[in-house]
Amino acid sequence: MKTILAKTQQHFVDALSIRIAVFIGEQSVPISEEIDEDDRFVPIFVIYENDQALGTARVLTKEKGIYKIGRVAVRKEARGQGVGKQLMLDVMDYIKEQKLAKEIRLDAQVSALPFYEGLGFQAYGEVFQDAGIDHIAMVYHL
Secondary structure (H helix, E strand, O other): OEEEEOOOHHHHHHHHHHHHHHHHHHOOOOHHHHOOHHHHOOOEEEEEEOOEEEEEEEEEEEEOOEEEEEEEEEOHHHOOOOHHHHHHHHHHHHHHOOOOOOEEEEEEEHHHHHHHHHOOOEEEEEEEEEOOEEEEEEEEEO
16 A cells, blocks of 8 residues: 555545545535535645555644644545555654644544544544534644
8 A cells, every 4th residue: 555645636536536435425424515625725645555546634734833634534445454544644654744743633533533542643622513423623742
């Protein structure tokens, strides 16, 4: 498996097709909530195996030294095979390489809480709804 920073039109198409399948197709997130302006300006990552796009994530800069990972999605047929873990580790490594990086945040679907805790993230605050799905804020201190 190899995670790449999207640079070509095909990379962006692959990332978007995964998000559409997972968030819109499986989880019924409205397209108006899934696709936003940030997609045009932030780093987007895609993980491939044998030229097949299996997962994607994006990184937003929230404020100096604080980054937020979002839109993490893995194709249904690739789940449970370490794809999500490898994708997250690669994205976290990218953030760690940024000057003055001190914290990584994300809003986890409650059902994925154990996955993110396994990567070292800690939940904080109250459960909240995003696109009709229960989420909780999480943080990873660098």
